Amino acid sequence: MELRKFPRLAELLAASYVLGTLQGRARLRFAHMLRQRPWLARIVARWEDALMPKALTGPARPAPASVWHAVQAQLPGHTSPARMATAPAQSWWRASWWPALSAALTVALLVVWFWPTPPQMPYTAVLTNAQGKPTWVIRANAHDMRLRTLENVALPQGHSYQLWALVPHRKPISMGLLPTQPSESPILPAPDHIDMQSVELVAVTMEPAGGSPTGQPTGPILFKAYLVRS
Amino acid sequence: MSRSAEDTEELEQLLFATAQGDQRAFKRFYDRSSAHLYPVALRILREEGKAAECLQEAYLKIWLRAADYEAGRSPLAWAAAIVRYQAIDFLRRLPKDLPEWEEPDWERADFSAEEASAPCARERQLLEDCLARLPPDQRQAISQAFYRAATYEEVAHFSGTALGTVKSWIRRGLLALRECLEHGAA
Numbered sequence: 001m002e003l004r005k006f007p008r009l010a011e012l013l014a015a016s017y018v019l020g021t022l023q024g025r026a027r028l029r030f031a032h033m034l035r036q037r038p039w040l041a042r043i044v045a046r047w048e049d050a051l052m053p054k055a056l057t058g059p060a061r062p063a064p065a066s067v068w069h070a071v072q073a074q075l076p077g078h079t080s081p082a083r084m085a086t087a088p089a090q091s092w093w094r095a096s097w098w099p100a101l102s103a104a105l106t107v108a109l110l111v112v113w114f115w116p117t118p119p120q121m122p123y124t125a126v127l128t129n130a131q132g133k134p135t136w137v138i139r140a141n142a143h144d145m146r147l148r149t150l151e152n153v154a155l156p157q158g159h160s161y162q163l164w165a166l167v168p169h170r171k172p173i174s175m176g177l178l179p180t181q182p183s184e185s186p187i188l189p190a191p192d193h194i195d196m197q198s199v200e201l202v203a204v205t206m207e208p209a210g211g212s213p214t215g216q217p218t219g220p221i222l223f224k225a226y227l228v229r230s
Numbered sequence: 231m232s233r234s235a236e237d238t239e240e241l242e243q244l245l246f247a248t249a250q251g252d253q254r255a256f257k258r259f260y261d262r263s264s265a266h267l268y269p270v271a272l273r274i275l276r277e278e279g280k281a282a283e284c285l286q287e288a289y290l291k292i293w294l295r296a297a298d299y300e301a302g303r304s305p306l307a308w309a310a311a312i313v314r315y316q317a318i319d320f321l322r323r324l325p326k327d328l329p330e331w332e333e334p335d336w337e338r339a340d341f342s343a344e345e346a347s348a349p350c351a352r353e354r355q356l357l358e359d360c361l362a363r364l365p366p367d368q369r370q371a372i373s374q375a376f377y378r379a380a381t382y383e384e385v386a387h388f389s390g391t392a393l394g395t396v397k398s399w400i401r402r403g404l405l406a407l408r409e410c411l412e413h414g415a416a
Contacts, residue, residue: 020318020375051376055376057354062265068257
């Protein structure tokens with residue numbers, strides 16, 4: 001059905017989309033249509049312009065500080081300021097949180113050939129969960145880490161799983177938050193100052209929702225894996 | 231009012247810069263907008279933790295989609311829509327417990343203190359005028375759906391009205407609203 005022939009219906013769908021009464025599969029279908037039809041996106045934009053001002057009434061309220069920290073952690077090139085210090089950073093394996101938690105580590109060291117590896121994806125790591133089941137597969141190159149999630153991941157409420165790149169003699173580098181569902185396959189850009197070839201290990205810690213507020217791991221390492229040239 | 235126009239222009243410039251990958255501009259956009267956008271998420275999700283998570287995802291989308299922002303639109307309305315959609319997505323993931331509808335009366339809610347300088351005051355006034363022209367059933371149903379991003383079922387449940395009736399009120403109301411808004415904007 002060509003929606004363009006039914007302008008009233010298009011208006012109604014657009015308004016319902018903005019309002020929120022359009023839901024479920026219909027909402028997903030409409031969102032998909034929006035991406036392919038600029039004329040429909042313009043109708044939605046008009047409804048947004050009309051309705052959103054009313055959503056913006058009321059007193060302003062500062063967002064919690066953790067929100068910006070979490071957003072910033074996912075921006076390209078983000079590194080914790082302490083990394084830039086000239087004094088040698090404490091080796092991560094001597095960090096206070098390491099010895100108590102090494103007993104909880106699960107080490108995966110498989111090279112995975114699930115799919116043909118393009119020449120520009122030279123490194124692979126498989127993160128397995130506590131039961132030894134492969135959970136995340138990471139393909140890393142000079143520019144980014146591409147994730148595939150193989151299983152639904154249980155995550156306690158109010159927490160997140162954060163991925164760290166570990167380079168010898170340096171503090172862990174945040175790559176971002178991990179997805180918890182197989183439908184999510186994000187691409188995590190490499191921070192600007194990191195040569196991905198120097199990354200030996202990736203590790204996963206449990207952090208508060210939105211990621212570590214400090215820029216360094218605050219929670220226990222749950223899984224780690226070596227990046228292997230594939 | 232001119233202060234509001236300056237704010238809008240600044241926000242617009244910050245969005246353009248963000249679209250070029252300027253992270254400092256994005257931070258400034260965040261600083262200027264987050265206190266307006268946080269309540270949008272809070273009102274729908276009703277919980278600080280969820281609203282914070284929602285806001286975080288929304289700002290990441292704002293970062294990724296800043297290039298989609300078209301000049302001339304309200305930057306805050308554009309961003310607020312992203313927050314709203316994110317909150318709607320979160321809502322559908324939450325357990326289906328329908329809490330009591332202990333709502334203030336949104337139609338007469340007293341936000342009078344800063345109304346004149348609220349963002350997009352002129353657009354909001356037009357919407358209020360058009361809403362006021364709707365039959366009360368349609369207006370109330372739309373208001374209820376709007377403020378909590380409620381589904382037809384939820385509105386029907388809380389107003390004690392048949393689902394089909396609620397749908398028809400909202401649909402007719404939206405079409406009438408469209409007519410009125412077009413005339414008003416002309």
